[in-house]
Amino acid sequence: MATAESTGTEADEQRQHQQQQPQTSSYPLPAILTYPASAPPHLVAQGAEGRVYKTTYLVPDLQCAFKYRPPKPYRHPILDQRLTRQRILAEARVLVKCRQEGVPVPAVYGLDENVGWLAMEWIEGEPVRAKLNQWLSSRAGEDVESNQKLIDLMVKVGDVVGLLHKHGIVHGDLTTSNLMLRPSSKMGASEVKSDTDTLLDGDIAVIDFGLASQATQVEDRAVDLYVLERAFASTHPRAESLFDQWLLSGYKSSFKQAPVVLKRLEEVRMRGRKRSMLG
Amino acid sequence: MSQLETVTLEHLPPSHKIYLCLFKDVQNPDFLLTQLRSRNADFEYAFIDSTSLISRLHLLAAVFRAVNGLLGDNLRTPNVHSEIVLSMSASNNIAEAYQKFGITSGTKHVTIVKVVFPTDSVPVPPNADDVWAHLSENVEGTPLPLTDDNIAGDTDWAKMHKVYKMNGGPAARLDKMSLDDKVRRKEKETLALGGMALRGT
Numbered sequence: 001m002a003t004a005e006s007t008g009t010e011a012d013e014q015r016q017h018q019q020q021q022p023q024t025s026s027y028p029l030p031a032i033l034t035y036p037a038s039a040p041p042h043l044v045a046q047g048a049e050g051r052v053y054k055t056t057y058l059v060p061d062l063q064c065a066f067k068y069r070p071p072k073p074y075r076h077p078i079l080d081q082r083l084t085r086q087r088i089l090a091e092a093r094v095l096v097k098c099r100q101e102g103v104p105v106p107a108v109y110g111l112d113e114n115v116g117w118l119a120m121e122w123i124e125g126e127p128v129r130a131k132l133n134q135w136l137s138s139r140a141g142e143d144v145e146s147n148q149k150l151i152d153l154m155v156k157v158g159d160v161v162g163l164l165h166k167h168g169i170v171h172g173d174l175t176t177s178n179l180m181l182r183p184s185s186k187m188g189a190s191e192v193k194s195d196t197d198t199l200l201d202g203d204i205a206v207i208d209f210g211l212a213s214q215a216t217q218v219e220d221r222a223v224d225l226y227v228l229e230r231a232f233a234s235t236h237p238r239a240e241s242l243f244d245q246w247l248l249s250g251y252k253s254s255f256k257q258a259p260v261v262l263k264r265l266e267e268v269r270m271r272g273r274k275r276s277m278l279g
Numbered sequence: 280m281s282q283l284e285t286v287t288l289e290h291l292p293p294s295h296k297i298y299l300c301l302f303k304d305v306q307n308p309d310f311l312l313t314q315l316r317s318r319n320a321d322f323e324y325a326f327i328d329s330t331s332l333i334s335r336l337h338l339l340a341a342v343f344r345a346v347n348g349l350l351g352d353n354l355r356t357p358n359v360h361s362e363i364v365l366s367m368s369a370s371n372n373i374a375e376a377y378q379k380f381g382i383t384s385g386t387k388h389v390t391i392v393k394v395v396f397p398t399d400s401v402p403v404p405p406n407a408d409d410v411w412a413h414l415s416e417n418v419e420g421t422p423l424p425l426t427d428d429n430i431a432g433d434t435d436w437a438k439m440h441k442v443y444k445m446n447g448g449p450a451a452r453l454d455k456m457s458l459d460d461k462v463r464r465k466e467k468e469t470l471a472l473g474g475m476a477l478r479g480t
Contacts, residue, residue, distance in 0.1 A: 062336070096477055100445070110340060
């Protein structure tokens with residue numbers, strides 16, 4: 001994508017390039033995405049295992065996140081199909097379970113485990129990572145540790161992670177990119193004061209359950225928290241100090257067994273997330 | 280006037296046409312059931328008892344899954360219409376899907392889906408007028424467009440909670456919350472879609 005810094009010519013060239021070669025052309029789409037839709041698939045994320053497209057599902061006014069796990073040429077076809085199938089189903093099962101329990105995650109709209117796709121609800125808003133960084137840069141040099149908006153955000157995040165764990169789900173890749181901040185249903189236009197003041201408002205939704213598992217072990221939960229803590233430390237160092245006090249207090253409020261997990265978190269911090277020292 | 284609607288679903292090829300209609304107060308469910316059981320080829324429709332419909336989208340999700348199975352040559356039942364009935368279900372048992380979502384002699388309101396596409400033996404499939412002519416001649420009832428409002432009063436919630444395993448938690452939680460009825464219906468629709476997607480896995 002053309003950045004603000006690039007010159008006009010460069011931007012033009014890039015735009016032309018994009019028009020000539022739609023971004024989807026370099027990656028084969030599953031057959032189902034080659035048929036007409038009011039919003040044709042638009043690649044929004046690419047991971048090691050799969051791609052996420054934004055498109056519509058069933059009807060023109062239903063937006064969806066369409067996750068596709070393409071066949072891996074380096075794997076034996078039978079093994080490849082089995083792994084893809086298992087992973088699509090595992091992710092869908094976790095999402096459906098969360099939704100049944102009222103944990104804010106994308107709804108499952110449909111899937112084809114043999115082809116390797118999963119159509120999910122499109123979550124509006126932006127990742128916490130982007131919002132938080134915008135907010136922090138608008139307050140450069142300020143002491144943010146006692147800011148109520150930031151505290152509220154940390155508590156909200158902890159609360160949602162606690163809900164996940166309470167229902168036997170471990171996310172496996174908790175980062176601020178996998179936490180969405182979406183406009184709250186209660187938010188009205190009248191409440192808008194200044195742009196940066198409302199940046200951290202909204203409801204948290206957790207996305208990307210590609211590495212999630214249904215686990216109830218203290219260790220897995222502690223590692224989940226540890227990974228999130230490291231993510232805060234590396235992406236938002238100024239907010240890191242609030243993790244212990246506020247995020248974990250949100251966690252405790254929604255998850256009764258939190259104390260055991262927090263005790264284990266201390267141990268995990270001492271040794272890192274790999275207990276076995278292997279792999 | 281024809282009340283048959285031609286639906287275009289996202290991500291399905293234009294060669295496959297989907298026709299929908301709702302008939303209220305159907306007088307001859309036994310006749311329809313007999314045609315279905317005798318596998319009369321002229322009665323290749325998906326007949327869905329409207330008490331088993333949460334919303335229009337609920338049905339469309341099943342239609343999509345069935346047509347997707349047809350395209351991928353991956354049907355678990357003899358044809359796309361029986362596959363629609365199975366696709367409504369959260370379990371792989373075909374007979375059970377027919378009992379819960381198909382018509383019975385006690386059925387009052389029927390939602391009908393017809394999927395047509397060119398085949399080697401029938402290169403030009405019946406068009407909307409042909410389908411409507413056959414339906415209006417054989418279904419004795421009041422035809423209406425399939426809208427959320429037209430089916431809202433018919434949904435058998437006890438049955439829906441049971442088939443989509445919302446009892447013992449989700450249904451009670453949603454029923455307790457002070458939600459707008461439409462929002463509650465939407466969330467239950469969402470849970471149904473999840474149950475359908477994970478059918479038999």
